[in-house]
Amino acid sequence: MSRKIMVATFLLAQLADILTTNAALARGAWEGNPMMAAAQAALGVSWFVPKLALVALLLWMLCRTKRPGVVVFAAALSVVGPVNNVVTLVWGI
Numbered sequence: 001m002s003r004k005i006m007v008a009t010f011l012l013a014q015l016a017d018i019l020t021t022n023a024a025l026a027r028g029a030w031e032g033n034p035m036m037a038a039a040q041a042a043l044g045v046s047w048f049v050p051k052l053a054l055v056a057l058l059l060w061m062l063c064r065t066k067r068p069g070v071v072v073f074a075a076a077l078s079v080v081g082p083v084n085n086v087v088t089l090v091w092g093i
Contacts, residue, residue: 006075007062013078014055018048020085029088 021031031037040047062071 001072003063003068003071006068006071007059009075010062010071010078011055011059013075013082014051016082017078017085018051020082020089022048024085024088027089029085032084 021036025031025040031040036047036051039050043049058074062074065071
């Protein structure tokens with residue numbers, strides 16, 4: 001797969017994670033990532049701002065790395081969060 005597709009997958013998965021996390025939290029779920037849970041406790045509805053800053057940094061790094069495996073790994077790993085959130089929303093697990 002091309003680098004552009006993998007970087008786009010990373011970005012879209014991160015945005016999907018924010019949206020699906022907000023939906024799951026609204027239904028009573030809790031955040032499993034301690035850093036994001038701390039951001040949610042401290043920042044309330046603006047919890048995603050530090051996440052977006054980190055995503056921007058990682059996008060910059062992914063666009064510059066010479067190691068395509070790192071880009072594929074980041075894209076694949078980024079899909080896990082939103083998939084978990086959707087499973088939680090659909091099946092209430």
